[in-house]
Amino acid sequence: MKILVIGGGGREHAIVWKLAQSPRKPKIYCAPGNAGISELAECVPIAADAVEQLADFAEREGIDLTVVGPEVALSAGVVDEFEARGLRAFGPRREAALIEASKAFAKDLMMTHGIPTAKYQTFTELEPALQYIREQGAPIVVKADGLAAGKGVIVAQTLSEAEEAVRSIMEDKTFGEAGSRVVIEEFLTGEEATVLAFVDGSTVKLMVPSQDHKPVFDGDKGPNTGGMGTYSPVPRVKEDLLHEIESTIVRPVVEAMAAKGTPYKGVLYAGLMLTEQGPKVIEYNARFGDPETQVVLPLLENDLIDVAEAVIDGRLQEIEISWNKGAAVCVVLAAEGYPGSYRKGDVIEGLDRLSGQVVAFHAGTNSVDGKYVTNGGRVLGVTGFGSDLKSAKENAYRGVEAIRFEGMHYRKDISDKAFRS
Incomplete structure (x- = not known):
């Protein structure tokens, strides 16, 4: 069996590491990969968002399964291209991946379907955004609408910080076109948690919860990063809370995507704030988290190939997923x-x-x-x-x-x- 993993970061190393443990003994390729991944897979010098080149390679090599790591590849439509060529790819199509590629799209979807999240407004012009911040006060959260490698979120503790964040995103284009629109949100208090789920369009299977640490310094100080570490399981996220997260946050969005005619297949990431009023969505992502994958996949007892194929074929309900108790x-x-x-x-x-x-x-x-x-x-x-x-x-x-x-x-x-x- 031949498998292609798209991406070249820590998440992809963890995916390759897990796939390499399969009893099917697959031959693994990774595009573009990195130095550590090269110990387990053959690295191919193709960028993660070079959609046609990736599909050409998969056709030429007879790849049986492609696992997509990063959001840039998904939002570029890599799964759509692979499926159009009759190739099997694990991940959501471009329209479903909008749940991460546009924060405004995700917030509107949550609001329409009553999924608990922070109140918000979306802006395409600077002055109305600044006026809204002054009306709401601080602390407040400013987000670039598009993809910003996990760094497009600023938690502003003061009005001046919030105004500076909006100017940086909209005027200075710190995050490029990702900042042509901003989402300004209510500041939620509580503890963060991440719940990932395998989704095949209708069936949902939650993974063990994890907790990321985004600020760069101890005690959650300093600017946000792509993630400075994580752990799993999360003692606070007990079985009853997991059921609540599934029924109020994960299943409703999967059902909403299916109703829109854009069924969601792959891994759905729910970034949550555990507030006094219950869990609320901070963000959805359209793929395995990074660095959450590095603690979640090692606890998965199933062969990841079996799970990925069940998702692609829409038969996830047939798979019993088991997790290590460690x-x-x-x-x-x-x-x-x-x-x-x-x-x-x-x-x-x-x-x-x-x-x-x-x-x-x-x-x-x-x-x-x-x-x-x-x-x-x-x-x-x-x-x-x-x-x-x-x-x-x-x-x-x-x-x-x-x-x-x-x-x-x-x-x-x-x-x-x-x-x-």
Whole structure:
């Protein structure tokens, strides 16, 4: 069996790592991949959003299954192109992926179908947006409408911060065309959680919940990043709360997409705030989360190939999905300067010292003269496993201590919230 994974980050390394464990012993390709992925798959130098080139490669190589990692590929219509050529691809089509590609689309869908979320307004012009902020007061949340690599959300604590955020997005085009429209939202208080789900258009199967840590510094301080670490399971998200999330947040949006004639297939990501009034949606994403995948997939006991094929064929209800009763904690090691402009090309040492209950998923790495070097803002996701969160955290940070590169920084409090729940 031949499998193509599209993407080249830590999420894709985790996907490749999981697929490589299949008893079917697939031959795996990854486009474009990275230095760590190349240990498990043949990396192909094709960009994740080069839709026609990817489809040409899949046809030429006789790829049996393609798993799409990043949102840029989905919003570029990679699944549509593959299906048009009779190729099997795991992920939503372009119109369904709008649930992530446009925050305004997602918010309107939630409002229409009574899905709990923060109140909001959408703006295409600067002055009305600034006026709305002054009327609402701070704290308030400012979001670029389109895709911004996880960085297009500013939680403004003061009016001046909020106004600066809007000007930065709309006037300075910090996020390019993603900021041609902004969504301004009510600030929600509570604890964040992520619930991913396998969806085949109608059937929904929730994954184990996880909790991302987006701000760059300990104690949730500093600017938002693509994610500085995560853990699973989340003690606060007990079985009854999971049922509530499924019935009020996940199933309604899947049913709404089907009713629109754009059935959702693939992985649906629900980013949630656990408020005193119950769980509310912060955002939906159209794919596996990053770095959530690095803790969720290792706990999946099924063959990921079986699940992906069931989703594509619309027979997810036939699959019994099982989860390991243990825990996983992932700590992201970032390059100096991240999430701003960051260093590249620093030699990474210590990866050969990892053993036992630790895996380093490569995110922004390259191989030069036989050595791994930094090649991105988020460089590695060090995931520790254990029978419980305490041992998983200990293993993760033991792995972190073994690794070194110039300017390396990371949060030291990943999973601490679990012990306060």
